Amino acid sequence: MSFKSHFRFSNSQRNGVFLLAMFIVVFQCIYAFVDFSSEELQADAKALQKFRQQVDSLKREAADKNKPKVYPFNPNYITDFKGYTLGMSTDEIDRLLEFREKDQWINSAKQFQEVTKVSDSLLDALAPLFNFPEWVTNSKPKSNWVDYSKNPSQNSFRAKTNDQKIDLNTATAQDLQKVNGIGEKLSDNIIKYRNKFKGGFISEIQLQDIYGLSPEVIERVKNDFAVKTPRAIEKINLNTATKDQLVTVQYIDYEIAHYIIEQRTLRDGYKSFDELLKVKNFPVQKFDIIKLYLTLN
Structure with missing residues (x-):
């Protein structure tokens, strides 16, 4: 068998081989010299980057809104x-x-x-x-102002002893209105809150629960008043309490009681009250009030 027979082509075959070679050359030239980068694709990439920046901006705004606001405080x-x-x-x-x-x-x-x-x-x-109060920030203190930083044994409130204070559970509206910052409305709020509970206040801490009382005013009240006859309560053992017992505590409902017991099981018992702050949905703003009803014994 002759190898030459494999290289013999008819005219039509030669034309086909020639056209194929021409196509290969043309496509190679196109590939080498034509820019296939799409302006439209580049434009889309820029638009995508701008869109991502807008999304990131919206995420930051949402995160800022979800952050708890902290207002000026003493x-x-x-x-x-x-x-x-x-x-x-x-x-x-x-x-x-x-x-x-x-x-x-x-x-x-x-x-x-x-x-x-x-x-x-x-x-x-x-x-x-x-x-800070005006008497601290004022560059010209009044004549009756005491520079506490120079004389730490004194302060502007002239703290009273417990014997000198009035029992908050028996104080009248007139007694309360003698405190700077308390008028008829706030004295009425204090007495109404006290009367919600048979026996009145357990502790001065409960003043935090009264609408309208600022921390500064509360401190002034505590300077003149004290809970000398606290309401008798039976404290609940946090490490043995049932769900029904926990819900008798102010500000604890069945859902929170469930999470408290769940965390107690996971922790093998609470070692301190501060661990309650990590309980899901726990009303942390009422933490000091809730502690009044609990014990770890």
């Missing part, structure tokens, strides 16, 4: 819960509370850091929110 009235939400550690909160228990007052951001030992970064975040 650092002298930071509670356990308030300190916890501000990012303070337990030790830092305890230092502040111990300082305040001695009837001493924070008069500046610098003094706040000296007492609590908070970091510079946390102080930078908190200091713009500090709202």
Whole structure:
């Protein structure tokens, strides 16, 4: 068999081979010299990038809206819960509370850091929110104002002993209205709240629960009044309480009671009340009130 027979083509075959070769050459030239990048695709990429930026912006706005708003406050009235939400550690909160228990007052951001030992970064975040009374921020103090930072043994409230205070459970509206910042409306709110419970107040902490009372006014009330005859209650053991027992506590419903027991099981019992702050849907703003009804014994 001759190999030459494989290379013999008819005219039509030769024409076909030639056309095929021409097509190959043309397509190679097109591929080499023609720009296939699509302006439309580039435009779409820019539009996609712009769309992503808009989505990211909307996400940031939504995140900012969901952040709890922190309003200006007097650092002298930071509670356990308030300190916890501000990012303070337990030790830092305890230092502040111990300082305040001695009837001493924070008069500046610098003094706040000296007492609590908070970091510079946390102080930078908190200091713009500090709202001190006028008698602290006023550059020309009144003649009867005491510079507490120079004389820590004194303060503007002239704290009374417990014997000098009036029992909050027997105080009249007229007694309450002697406190600066309390008029007829607020004194009526205090007495109405007291009368909701047979036996009245358990603790001065419950003043936080009365509509219209600011932390500053509460502190003035506590300077002149004390719960000397607290309402008798039977505290509930947090580590053994049933769901039906827990719902008898103010601000705890069946759903929260369920989550409290669920967390108790997972933790093999609560070691401190602060662990309640991590319970799902727990009313953290009422933490100090709820603690009045509980025990860990």
